[in-house]
Amino acid sequence: MSGRAPEVWIGDDATAVAREGARRIAEWARRCIAARGRFLVALSGGNTPRKLHRCLATEEPGIDWRRVFVFFSDERCVPHDSPDSNFRMARETLLDHVPIPASQIFPVATDRSPAEAASAYEATLRSVLDAGEPRIDAVLLGMGPDGHTASIFPGSRLLAGFDDDFLIDDPSTGPLSSSRPAANLDAFAKERLIAEVLDAPKPPPHRVTMTPYFINLSRHVIVLVSGEDKVAAVSAALESDARVSEIPIRAVSPTAGDLAWLLDRRAARALGSPPI
Numbered sequence: 001m002s003g004r005a006p007e008v009w010i011g012d013d014a015t016a017v018a019r020e021g022a023r024r025i026a027e028w029a030r031r032c033i034a035a036r037g038r039f040l041v042a043l044s045g046g047n048t049p050r051k052l053h054r055c056l057a058t059e060e061p062g063i064d065w066r067r068v069f070v071f072f073s074d075e076r077c078v079p080h081d082s083p084d085s086n087f088r089m090a091r092e093t094l095l096d097h098v099p100i101p102a103s104q105i106f107p108v109a110t111d112r113s114p115a116e117a118a119s120a121y122e123a124t125l126r127s128v129l130d131a132g133e134p135r136i137d138a139v140l141l142g143m144g145p146d147g148h149t150a151s152i153f154p155g156s157r158l159l160a161g162f163d164d165d166f167l168i169d170d171p172s173t174g175p176l177s178s179s180r181p182a183a184n185l186d187a188f189a190k191e192r193l194i195a196e197v198l199d200a201p202k203p204p205p206h207r208v209t210m211t212p213y214f215i216n217l218s219r220h221v222i223v224l225v226s227g228e229d230k231v232a233a234v235s236a237a238l239e240s241d242a243r244v245s246e247i248p249i250r251a252v253s254p255t256a257g258d259l260a261w262l263l264d265r266r267a268a269r270a271l272g273s274p275p276i
C-alpha cells in the first residue's frame, strides 16, 4: 500500500466501529458543508455499514442533510427492491430516515446492462462533482474475507498496473492500465471513475463499482471491518507485502486524502503492531 500509512482504529465490537464511523462522517459533513456548501459521500454495500447508517440516522443530529449528496461505491446489478440491492439497504437503514432531498441521492440505474449502468453512473458523477476539484469528500468501504473492496475482486482488470507485472501491458485494460495516474484534471478527463464487473465471485456476478483511481481521489476514506472471518484479510492488507492483485483493498491509498481503518477487536486479532 503506497502513500502515507493509514490510521488504524480498533474498537471493542461492531457497534463501537459503527459509532466511530458515524462520528467521523458527521464531523466531515460539518466541515465540508462549512467549507464548500455541500458534502459528497459514497456509501458501501454489504452488511457491515447497516449499524453505521443507523447511527448516522439516530445519533448524529448535527448533519444538515439538505446539503448532503449520496452516491454508492458499488452496486449489484439487481432491481432496487431486491434484498441484494445496496441502494435498498441504504434506504432501509438511513436514507428513508433523514431529510435528504431525493434529487441528492444517486442510485445506480440497475435496469440497464452493467456497461450502460456504469457509463451512465460515471456521467452522473461527473455532472455533480466540482469541475475544478472533482473528488468525493468521503468514501465508505467494506472488505471481504478475500480482501476485495467495493466490487474490486482479486485478479480484477481494475487493478492493472498496481503490481509491477499485473496486466500492465494488457490491451484489454485500456486506459485502466496506469495504476497511479497523476491527480490532475487531464488524467481525470481520461481515467475511468466507474466500471462494470461481470464476473464477481461474490454473487451477484454483475456489478458496477468505483475504480481504485476514483476512490483514491477522495478526501477521506474509511474502511469498516468487523468479525472473525476478516482476520486473515486484515493482516494481509495491513501487515504484509501481498500483491494488490491478490488483496485488492491494498490499492486503496488516497492520493491527497486520508485513510482510516475502523476495526473491531475480532477482525484486528492477528495484527502484530499496536495501532499508531
Ligand code: 6PG
Pocket (backbone or CB within 6 Å): 044, 045, 046, 047, 048, 049, 074, 075, 076, 086, 141, 142, 143, 144, 148, 149, 150, 151, 202
Ligand atoms: C458489496 C460490497 C462489498 C462488501 C464486502 C464486505 O456490494 O458486496 O460493497 O465490497 O463491502 O463484501 O461485506 P460485509 O460487510 O457484508 O462483510
